[in-house]
Amino acid sequence: xxxxxxxxxxxxxxxxxxxxxxxxxxxxxxxxxxxxxxxxxxxxxxxxxxxxxxxxxxxxxxxxxxxxxxxxxxxxxxxxxxxxxxxxxxxxxxxxxxxxxxxxxxxxxxxxxxxxxxxxxxxxxxxxxxxxxxxxxxxxxxxxxxxxxxxxxxxxx
Numbered sequence: 001x002x003x004x005x006x007x008x009x010x011x012x013x014x015x016x017x018x019x020x021x022x023x024x025x026x027x028x029x030x031x032x033x034x035x036x037x038x039x040x041x042x043x044x045x046x047x048x049x050x051x052x053x054x055x056x057x058x059x060x061x062x063x064x065x066x067x068x069x070x071x072x073x074x075x076x077x078x079x080x081x082x083x084x085x086x087x088x089x090x091x092x093x094x095x096x097x098x099x100x101x102x103x104x105x106x107x108x109x110x111x112x113x114x115x116x117x118x119x120x121x122x123x124x125x126x127x128x129x130x131x132x133x134x135x136x137x138x139x140x141x142x143x144x145x146x147x148x149x150x151x152x153x154x155x156x157x
Contacts, residue, residue: 006052089115092144096120099138103129111152113139118146125154 005023093115100113111124120139126132136150 022108084149085117089117092118092120095121095142096122096139096145099142100135103131103138106135111135115145118144119149120145120147121149121151123151124153126154127155129154 037048093113096113096115097111105127111122112127112143114121114123120142122135122139126135132152133150134153138149139145139148139150
């Protein structure tokens with residue numbers, strides 16, 4: 001299970017527990033409090049104090065549920081952003097490979113293109129220094145590329 005799934009399940013559990021706690025309480029004591037019967041006692045408290053305690057507990061549970069819902073929303077957004085970034089990086093990698101394959105001196109089969117967060121790393125060999133520099137230029141011109149780390153080595157021949 002990945003981190004965002006665990007976080008989502010944890011937040012859902014907190015939300016359910018909060019809602020369950022908000023509903024806890026002795027119904028007869030709450031009814032007595034509503035009827036103004038101050039003789040009813042909840043955990044050693046008069047009914048009016050029990051009502052205040054129940055209201056406070058319900059408010060705290062509501063706040064915990066709201067926070068859990070916000071946490072779940074943030075987790076879902078983060079997971080969607082991460083998936084979107086991976087797709088964008090894959091598109092960049094494919095586009096860089098396509099551009100490199102158009103150059104007669106550069107072979108996409110000998111150049112490994114890795115992309116993370118829009119940063120492209122070129123690894124492998126180039127036939128000469130001019131081709132190595134052209135690889136950097138071609139990769140830089142692809143939409144979405146933030147930077148290019150050209151680690152190509154020039155073939156000795």
